[in-house]
Amino acid sequence: MGVPSEKHDHPVRNDSVDVDVKNGVIQDGKADAALDFLRAEDNTDATEVNEKALVRKIDWMIMPLMWAAYNLQYLDKVLINYASVMGLLTDTNMRTNEFSDLTLAFYVTYLVFELPTGFLMQRLPTAKYLGLNVTLWGLMTTLNCTAKNFGGLMTLRVLLGCFESSSLSHPCGTNETNNPNEWELGISGTGTASIMGALVAYGLLFYTNDQFKSWQIMFLIFGLITIVVGICIVIFLPDNPMTSRLTHAEKVLAIERLRENRTGIENKHFKWHQFVEIFRDPQTYLIVIIVASMNISNAAVSSFTSLIIKNIGFTTKETELLNIPNGAVSIVSIVTASYCASRYDQRCLCVIASLTIGLLGGCLLAFSPKDMKAAQLAGNYLTQVIGSALPILYSLAGANAAGHTKKITMNAILLMAFCLGNILGPLTFRTKDEPNYIPAKIALVVTVALAIIFAFLLRFYYGWENRRRDARHEGEVHQENSEFLDLTDRQNREFRYKL
Secondary structure: OOOOOOOOOOOEEOOOEEEOEEOOEEOOOOOOHHHHHHHHOOOHHHHHOOHHHHHHHHHHHHHHHHHHHHHHHHHHHHHHHHHOOOOHHHHOOOOHHHHHHHHHHHHHHHHHOHHHHHHHHHHOOHHHHHHHHHHHHHHHHHHHHHOOOHHHHHHHHHHHHHHHOOOOOOOHHHOOOOOHHHHHHHHOHHHHHHHHHHHHHHHHOOOOOOOOOHHHHHHHHHHHHHHHHHHHHHHHOOOOHHHOOOOHHHHHHHHHHHHHHOOOOOOOOOOHHHHHHHOOOHHHHHHHHHHHHHHOOHHHHHHOHHHHHHHHHOOHHHHHHHOHHHHHHHHHHHHHHHHHHHHHOOHHHHHHHHHHHHHHHHHHHHHOOOOOHHHHHHHHHHHHHHHHHHHHHHHHHHHHOOOHHHHHHHHHHHHHHHHHHHHHHHHOOOHHHOOOOHHHHHHHHHHHHHHHHHHHHHHHHHHHHHHHHHHHOOOOOOOOOHHHOOOOOOOEOOOOOOO
16 A cells, blocks of 8 residues: 655655655555555545544543553562562672672673564564563572572573563553653652562561571562563553554544644654664764763662662661652652643753752762761652653654654663663672662762753754754645555655654
């Protein structure tokens, strides 16, 4: 099915977009799957659908499962944080350096598998691939209860990183408009995960039977829950609007709503020119530096929080209870930052605001006197706000990288940057720096400050590029269906970047 056009045997340039045509039609694989759907079906009844009701239906179809996946993705990798003060280190004869290596191994594997996962995510049914990986990482989490030493835990952490590399690769934007609130519900699962993990860990500290350790039961509980969620994702989560359980009219309207994104919905053809373009795009490197820098602190925020709180001067039970506000701060900051980004359409400024609050927390941790427990604890909580910048950056990258191959590759690169930050983070926590870990806390301050600087540069670049396009292409005529021609943001001269 092609787009009517003058006949050409080579790429031609329209007034607004670059379109590859041959013999008057778009070549196979050039257009988005949504365009084929719209051309092949009768679309006249879409006007009968209530749009608000449709949005609610789509949200209920996608958001609960994605919230559960993000929740468990975060929780399963940081259960080791709670276990570290529940006897895991003693029972497996580990030192702090070895504990850091477990965190490091997870993110190294996560990083290595990001590009292969991005490729497979494009070629295979997206939701089915995600559900299978959720089920398998749930199995790895469950098997942690059988680990007896560092070697066993290391093997399971490597496999966990392999399967969790798919967790944030599901393009929710193929089912909804690119709005930070779409990510808000999913990523705020990290906040509820912190609360759930802390409460369960605290409750298990009262377990006194010698047959199992409390940390073993914790891994078993959450591992089995993850396996169930993975199976539900395979069965219930749609790959895209065209294959969802919506009625035909609802599918048409859902696709039409996505035109405003100008990023397409699905194209199973891997396009090398889009893959190469992502590495020639300045926004790629700016986003990578921001994400990598801010996530160096993620090691402290996730894997070492319990040790940091305990070393402030609290007991093990107090430490697990004091972990609960971490989740509350995370939820409130994510919801607030995402709402402001959506309400005022200023994503970069909201990223900067979140990172600035986190920077204040890092300064309190690094520079307040050891005997000022309240300041130290407040600093720990404020660092949780750093994570609220991440869903906005995911949304920003998804909204500003058009073309399906480019979007999938951008997503993979962004997650690789996330991993890089989390790989570098544990290296700052060394046994010789116990118990205060001052060098690690100073590293947090420096890297978050760097992320703030590059967030300003990213916003300047988007604004400059939009002004340049406005000046060069004033008066251009919109080409019908250009939103679904699988064009990149640099090919489509109608495209304007979100700020």
